[in-house]
Amino acid sequence: xxxxxxxxxxxxxxxxxxxxxxxxxxxxxxxxxxxxxxxxxxxxxxxxxxxxxxxxxxxxxxxxxxxxxxxxxxxxxxxxxxxxxxxxxxxxxxxxxxxxxxxxxxxxxxxxxxxxxxxxxxxxxxxxxxxxxxxxxxxxxxxxxxxxxxxxxxxxxxxxxxxxxxxxxxxxxxxxxxxxxxxxxxxxxxxx
Numbered sequence: 601x602x603x604x605x606x607x608x609x610x611x612x613x614x615x616x617x618x619x620x621x622x623x624x625x626x627x628x629x630x631x632x633x634x635x636x637x638x639x640x641x642x643x644x645x646x647x648x649x650x651x652x653x654x655x656x657x658x659x660x661x662x663x664x665x666x667x668x669x670x671x672x673x674x675x676x677x678x679x680x681x682x683x684x685x686x687x688x689x690x691x692x693x694x695x696x697x698x699x700x701x702x703x704x705x706x707x708x709x710x711x712x713x714x715x716x717x718x719x720x721x722x723x724x725x726x727x728x729x730x731x732x733x734x735x736x737x738x739x740x741x742x743x744x745x746x747x748x749x750x751x752x753x754x755x756x757x758x759x760x761x762x763x764x765x766x767x768x769x770x771x772x773x774x775x776x777x778x779x780x781x782x783x784x785x786x787x788x789x790x791x792x
Contacts (some may be wrong), residue, residue: 604718607632607647609640609666610655610681619653619705626711637666644675651718655681656688664695671696677721679713681705740778747781750788 606628607660612614613635620630622670633648634640639662644652652670667678677698682688692700698717701709744766766784770777 603627603629603632604650604654604714605647606646606651606714607627607634607640607643607649607676608653609634609637609643610616610653611635611658615681615703617748618748618750621709622707622710623714624703625681626707628714635662641666641669648674651679651714651721653679653681654677654762655683655691657683664691667692667695674725679717690702707718738779740776743778743781743785747784750784754788 606623607618608616608623608630610619610633616633617634620633623630630639631649631774634643639660640652640654640658644650651691652675655668656664658666659740663765664680670678676694678768679686679701680692680695680697682692682700682702689700697714698720704789742761744763747766748759748762751757751765752759766777766780770780773780
């Protein structure tokens with residue numbers, strides 16, 4: 601578990617205190633509490649928590665815009681607290697909430713929900729990182745292929761020779777193969 605950092609956003613002071621006491625007892629570190637939406641968003645952005653727990657009935661929270669903002673900006677996973685509002689599940693899905701808890705919250709349910717939300721969020725972040733890495737690799741491969749084609753056409757080199765020449769330039773200049781390919785393409789575009 602470690603020292604995961606949590607922010608609680610609830611307009612009810614009693615609920616915030618009870619939630620904070622449960623979280624502390626379970627070994628989490630509550631790094632901020634907010635009674636309103638603006639203060640809560642400011643805390644999330646400045647304190648960079650591992651998880652945010654938000655009451656769905658907070659004043660100023662229109663159609664769960666705060667969880668959406670937190671999700672879109674990739675700030676932290678959100679657990680939504682509900683007092684049984686109708687249609688809350690569909691709204692929570694649309695807002696990309698990681699879990700939904702109904703008040704009053706039991707300690708064992710809170711622990712399981714917090715742990716699952718954080719693990720699932722970390723897995724999503726890893727997957728998004730892999731997708732980005734793969735997109736970067738694909739883009740680099742396209743650039744290298746285009747640059748090889750330019751070298752083959754303008755210098756009469758074979759594909760292997762063009763690639764080796766780019767590799768050698770990459771090592772000599774201590775830059776990435778992508779940077780060499782971009783330079784070849786840019787130089788060719790300037791000539792034409």
